[in-house]
């Protein structure tokens with residue numbers, strides 16, 4: 203497989219068990235591939251399934267059918283059928299994910315939150331902390347906040363900590379869910395720089411960018427999920 207990620211015939215619906223088992227179709231027959239160094243924007247109207255697609259690729263949501271083949275450490279893992287321990291291994295080494303919101307763990311300092319993915323991958327603590335400091339500094343998270351848990355941080359501060367964590371360890375595939383939302387122009391530009399650096403280092407990006415200019419700046423291609431959503435709605 204030349205692609206880092208290849209999706210074949212993906213089908214997904216949700217069943218709302220608490221609401222008379224109402225069925226929510228999301229996509230049908232979604233095929234897609236992502237090559238090294240490529241940056242692809244997922245596009246389509248609100249509620250069409252963009253975030254769901256990222257969560258399916260990351261193994262958070264299960265697909266109903268189809269394959270999600272990921273090139274992982276010289277082999278291939280199908281995220282649609284992988285065992286939980288394989289999903290964890292792929293997340294550690296191959297797929298990074300910057301969600302819309304930081305999952306805040308009380309009492310864990312910001313610096314450790316950012317350094318953790320690098321330490322998990324075997325970096326020495328001092329090097330990991332050094333890179334964490336550089337990223338937090340670049341994203342203008344004030345140094346006085348680094349020893350504190352982000353529990354009390356503003357939305358924009360938490361998002362920047364989340365981005366620093368997401369970009370700390372190099373991942374062949376990076377999934378970005380609206381990484382520039384709620385940031386000011388300067389910080390949006392810094393995030394776009396990090397995206398460009400990750401691409402230049404060979405990572406492939408699959409992302410959702412609410413802002414058209416950010417999308418154009420970050421991505422070379424787009425994946426419009428609307429027609430796969432229409433196929434699911436019949």
Ligand SMILES: Nc1ncnc2c1ncn2[C@@H]1O[C@H](COP(=O)(O)OP(=O)(O)OP(=O)(O)O)[C@@H](O)[C@H]1O
Nearest residue numbers: 216217226228246247248249250251252253254255
């Ligand atoms: N965990 C879930 N359980 C049930 N339905 C869900 C779940 N997650 C998403 N959905 C539904 O799937 C559809 C797609 O949602 P999703 O969040 O993927 O859309 P989106 O394109 O990312 O939207 P937006 O641009 O507004 O963020 C929506 O109808 C949503 O209600």
